[in-house]
Amino acid sequence: MKKIIVQKYGGTSVENIKKMKNIVNRVIKLYDEGHSIVLVISAMGKTTDHLVEMAKAITENPDKRELDMLISTGEQVSVSLISIIFKSLGYDSISLTGYQAGIVTSSDYNKGKIADIDISKIKKYLQEKKIVIVAGFQGITENGDITTLGRGGSDTTAVALAAKLQSICEIYTDVDGIYAIDPKKYKNAQLLSEISYEEMMELSNLGAKVMEMRSVEMGKIFNVPIHIGNSVTGIIGTIIKDEDQLMEKKIITGLATEHNVAMVTISDVLYQSGDIYKIFNLLSEGEINIDMISQTAPIDGKINVSLSTPSLDVDSLKSVLKDYHTHKLYVDENMTKISVVGIGMIDQSGVASKLFNIFDNLGIHFKQVTTSEISISFIVNNEDSYSLIEEIAKAFNLSNN
Amino acid sequence: MKKIIVQKYGGTSVENIKKMKNIVNRVIKLYDEGHSIVLVISAMGKTTDHLVEMAKAITENPDKRELDMLISTGEQVSVSLISIIFKSLGYDSISLTGYQAGIVTSSDYNKGKIADIDISKIKKYLQEKKIVIVAGFQGITENGDITTLGRGGSDTTAVALAAKLQSICEIYTDVDGIYAIDPKKYKNAQLLSEISYEEMMELSNLGAKVMEMRSVEMGKIFNVPIHIGNSVTGIIGTIIKDEDQLMEKKIITGLATEHNVAMVTISDVLYQSGDIYKIFNLLSEGEINIDMISQTAPIDGKINVSLSTPSLDVDSLKSVLKDYHTHKLYVDENMTKISVVGIGMIDQSGVASKLFNIFDNLGIHFKQVTTSEISISFIVNNEDSYSLIEEIAKAFNLSNN
Numbered sequence: 186m187k188k189i190i191v192q193k194y195g196g197t198s199v200e201n202i203k204k205m206k207n208i209v210n211r212v213i214k215l216y217d218e219g220h221s222i223v224l225v226i227s228a229m230g231k232t233t234d235h236l237v238e239m240a241k242a243i244t245e246n247p248d249k250r251e252l253d254m255l256i257s258t259g260e261q262v263s264v265s266l267i268s269i270i271f272k273s274l275g276y277d278s279i280s281l282t283g284y285q286a287g288i289v290t291s292s293d294y295n296k297g298k299i300a301d302i303d304i305s306k307i308k309k310y311l312q313e314k315k316i317v318i319v320a321g322f323q324g325i326t327e328n329g330d331i332t333t334l335g336r337g338g339s340d341t342t343a344v345a346l347a348a349k350l351q352s353i354c355e356i357y358t359d360v361d362g363i364y365a366i367d368p369k370k371y372k373n374a375q376l377l378s379e380i381s382y383e384e385m386m387e388l389s390n391l392g393a394k395v396m397e398m399r400s401v402e403m404g405k406i407f408n409v410p411i412h413i414g415n416s417v418t419g420i421i422g423t424i425i426k427d428e429d430q431l432m433e434k435k436i437i438t439g440l441a442t443e444h445n446v447a448m449v450t451i452s453d454v455l456y457q458s459g460d461i462y463k464i465f466n467l468l469s470e471g472e473i474n475i476d477m478i479s480q481t482a483p484i485d486g487k488i489n490v491s492l493s494t495p496s497l498d499v500d501s502l503k504s505v506l507k508d509y510h511t512h513k514l515y516v517d518e519n520m521t522k523i524s525v526v527g528i529g530m531i532d533q534s535g536v537a538s539k540l541f542n543i544f545d546n547l548g549i550h551f552k553q554v555t556t557s558e559i560s561i562s563f564i565v566n567n568e569d570s571y572s573l574i575e576e577i578a579k580a581f582n583l584s585n586n
Numbered sequence: 587m588k589k590i591i592v593q594k595y596g597g598t599s600v601e602n603i604k605k606m607k608n609i610v611n612r613v614i615k616l617y618d619e620g621h622s623i624v625l626v627i628s629a630m631g632k633t634t635d636h637l638v639e640m641a642k643a644i645t646e647n648p649d650k651r652e653l654d655m656l657i658s659t660g661e662q663v664s665v666s667l668i669s670i671i672f673k674s675l676g677y678d679s680i681s682l683t684g685y686q687a688g689i690v691t692s693s694d695y696n697k698g699k700i701a702d703i704d705i706s707k708i709k710k711y712l713q714e715k716k717i718v719i720v721a722g723f724q725g726i727t728e729n730g731d732i733t734t735l736g737r738g739g740s741d742t743t744a745v746a747l748a749a750k751l752q753s754i755c756e757i758y759t760d761v762d763g764i765y766a767i768d769p770k771k772y773k774n775a776q777l778l779s780e781i782s783y784e785e786m787m788e789l790s791n792l793g794a795k796v797m798e799m800r801s802v803e804m805g806k807i808f809n810v811p812i813h814i815g816n817s818v819t820g821i822i823g824t825i826i827k828d829e830d831q832l833m834e835k836k837i838i839t840g841l842a843t844e845h846n847v848a849m850v851t852i853s854d855v856l857y858q859s860g861d862i863y864k865i866f867n868l869l870s871e872g873e874i875n876i877d878m879i880s881q882t883a884p885i886d887g888k889i890n891v892s893l894s895t896p897s898l899d900v901d902s903l904k905s906v907l908k909d910y911h912t913h914k915l916y917v918d919e920n921m922t923k924i925s926v927v928g929i930g931m932i933d934q935s936g937v938a939s940k941l942f943n944i945f946d947n948l949g950i951h952f953k954q955v956t957t958s959e960i961s962i963s964f965i966v967n968n969e970d971s972y973s974l975i976e977e978i979a980k981a982f983n984l985s986n987n
Binding site for chain 2: 239246251266331
């Protein structure tokens with residue numbers, strides 16, 4: 186039976202007319218085979234950045250509603266151009282803004298959440314055999330104001346449409362799929378043919394760039410298989426799907442790294458007082474990004490608190506805490522956070538010990554460790570991270586060879 | 587009493603952030619005086635042209651619906667940027683697309699006609715003391731598709747909004763107002779402090795560029811006074827108003843010229859047969875622009891038909907008529923059409939004779955003449971046009987001195 190297919194193409198995939206034509210030609214083949222096609226398109230190349238720059242040239246903090254009004258034009262340009270290409274080739278297509286596609290969001294400008302999609306118009310156009318081209322990343326509030334969905338928003342549009350249309354969702358990007366490790370950091374990284382929603386969410390959260398967490402989460406909630414493929418070749422490398430449908434549960438599926446992290450240790454914090462709260466309150470007011478947090482057991486009523494933060498935030502952190510001089514502050518910069526993620530960890534003990542063994546063999550010490558149900562993260566020196574990635578990849582089959 | 591003021595700014599008036607800020611500062615003064623302000627804004631500078639070029643790079647004839655979807659983004663960018671400026675200065679403003687402003691049009695893409703405006707949202711925002719900024723040139727069909735209004739469309743948006751809000755309408759442009767003669771063609775041209783809708787329509791129709799005919803017509807129908815001013819200085823030079831409210835009815839209000847016109851005479855056309863029809867049908871199918879038409883009285887059952895056309899169309903015209911060789915074709919290129927317009931002509935005889943006298947004194951012959959109720963147009967050689975403009979300007983007080 187012929188299917189409805191939702192395909193999403195990101196900004197680099199539509200950055201010029203030539204690339205658009207390449208996509209159009211591939212879609213035409215699918216259409217000619219009888220499939221119903223819904224495309225979700227991002228703004229061309231760096232368009233969104235340029236529009237934001239225009240607004241920032243006026244003021245550092247442009248009004249959020251107006252910023253959404255401004256940047257939503259980027260996708261409107263790309264969907265209309267793609268529809269012009271289809272029409273010029275004699276194919277019946279129609280481009281739709283978020284509003285026209287029935288995408289209703291919360292009124293959180295710059296980070297709208299899809300509240301509902303009135304899918305009736307898209308269904309009608311599909312019945313009329315039109316190729317439907319939806320502007321990604323945008324919607325409209327109940328009041329009729331334009332919103333954008335925030336980072337990775339076009340993915341969310343695509344997954345949400347696929348959920349409503351009960352179709353599969355194909356996300357095309359400039360890589361072949363999801364790799365166990367970022368190929369820029371480890372060239373032999375294995376391309377994963379499948380990964381569970383949970384693992385993908387954890388990897389996204391830990392810094393893997395291909396998919397934003399929100400769209401994966403939506404895929405999980407509505408059980409939409411997400412196919413990740415290369416926009417140039419059209420080849421699907423990875424399918425994100427339900428844990429139960431994985432062919433094989435790997436202990437470790439992927440590894441994410443984050444370089445240039447700083448480890449900050451605050452010593453002699455008073456235990457059982459508002460001291461910890463006060464510190465974190467100051468950090469929060471100062472908009473310091475805090476990631477991993479750990480604390481030592483109290484000795485003589487005092488504890489040490491360690492936290493990791495992007496190196497960029499270290500100066501602000503010092504300045505925020507400068508009025509709080511009862512404590513000593515130790516800062517280690519140039520650290521890397523390495524996280525291993527795998528749904529198999531839930532059932533399988535001994536992952537941590539296998540990892541600790543690798544550290545031991547390499548003579549590398551980690552500065553901090555935290556765990557979640559399906560991940561373990563370490564903070565190590567930047568220079569130690571490369572050999573660690575190599576050894577972890579070998580030990581857990583994350584490599585090609 | 588404080589008024590609602592609708593102000594329209596064209597593309598050159600908002601071509602960069604500096605010019606936008608200039609406008610915003612002037613509007614703020616009016617707002618601080620207690621007026622309610624609705625701005626209608628065109629796309630920045632050459633934006634629309636650039637967007638059309640992108641579409642034309644795909645195909646010579648881009649789909650019209652999709653083209654409107656594309657080019658309507660131009661105004662959306664400018665209204666949001668202007669609103670960001672107001673907000674950055676602490677003024678409460680809101681930008682609206684054609685759809686959000688309630689502008690419903692016919693579904694004639696690229697030349698939509700405003701069918702109705704649901705003004706309730708704008709009124710609500712004005713009551714909330716917001717400065718309302720509407721994207722010109724665009725609307726939406728009953729079906730929710732985006733349309734543009736064609737040339738001069740932002741003027742039409744402004745006049746239509748002023749009609750609905752029962753307010754005055756100020757059109758700001760890069761000249762001081764309406765001149766009796768295009769100052770580029772006659773430097774001493776008089777700035778007209780007032781002109782009737784009918785005269786303005788006739789002048790627009792005859793090639794005067796400042797206002798498009800449709801918006802003036804709408805002003806006339808809804809009796810909206812249209813103030814024309816300079817976007818840089820803010821000074822209003824001309825008011826377009828009802829004939830009955832003119833301070834003074836001039837015999838001749840203005841003069842419009844069109845250079846590089848060709849006069850084509852087709853001789854020996856059979857009278858009382860389908861001959862004329864066939865010729866004009868061929869010209870129409872060939873999309874030849876025909877302006878003035880005249881024919882001689884029949885002699886021996888034959889007539890001569892003369893018509894004027896842009897010189898650019900002459901080659902196409904010859905090729906269209908080449909299969910129709912029973913007639914002779916005489917072509918005079920490098921001609922100028924001079925038209926004088928004045929509502930006073932209706933009551934005042936002798937305008938034509940005064941004009942003929944000027945021709946006679948200068949020893950200039952015209953090739954063709956046509957008249958309407960409030961205008962007379964002549965075709966003359968390009969080189970004769972300059973002295974004629976000079977003398978007509980003097981004779982009918984169209985000059986500054």
